[in-house]
Amino acid sequence: MDLTNYVQKVSLEDFGKPFRHRVVWNRRLRTSGGRFFPHDGHLDFSPRILEEYGEAIFRQVVRHELTHYHLYFENKGYKHGDADFKRLLKEVDGLQYAPPPKNRRLHIYSCRSCGLSFQRQRRIHLDRYRCGSCGGRLQDQANQPQG
Numbered sequence: 375m376d377l378t379n380y381v382q383k384v385s386l387e388d389f390g391k392p393f394r395h396r397v398v399w400n401r402r403l404r405t406s407g408g409r410f411f412p413h414d415g416h417l418d419f420s421p422r423i424l425e426e427y428g429e430a431i432f433r434q435v436v437r438h439e440l441t442h443y444h445l446y447f448e449n450k451g452y453k454h455g456d457a458d459f460k461r462l463l464k465e466v467d468g469l470q471y472a473p474p475p476k477n478r479r480l481h482i483y484s485c486r487s488c489g490l491s492f493q494r495q496r497r498i499h500l501d502r503y504r505c506g507s508c509g510g511r512l513q514d515q516a517n518q519p520q521g
């Protein structure tokens with residue numbers, strides 16, 4: 375994907391306004407899918423969002439950053455808490471929060487008696503929990519990526 379062309383296209387199609395600044399991939403973005411830099415007007419985007427969630431979700435992340443961008447240059451409220459920001463983000467159907475990384479590791483447990491398995495984000499104490507179905511003892515399976 376030519377990122378600059380893509381952002382210019384989304385800006386025209388979804389905001390009806392041109393995007394005139396620089397845009398770069400930034401793999402170090404962790405908690406957000408993108409970032410707007412008011413001092414020079416450029417945007418950063420995480421390639422993770424595109425790789426893991428596809429173009430439709432990535433486009434919503436692009437809309438979020440473009441919402442900051444356009445409001446800033448129009449001297450309107452461009453920050454997350456501003457009414458202008460909330461209104462425009464809703465209008466263009468932008469994402470409010472970046473989706474979480476998909477490759478987060480989960481803990482997989484299964485029941486020794488009935489074999490029921492389930493997953494948790496956090497490790498649990500096997501001596502404190504029993505199977506919700508039959509009351510049997512649980513065992514820890516190898517950690518597996520969620521996929």
Ligand SMILES: [Zn+2]
Nearest residue numbers: 438439442454
């Ligand atoms: Zn933001």
Ligand SMILES: [Zn+2]
Nearest residue numbers: 485488505508
């Ligand atoms: Zn069980």
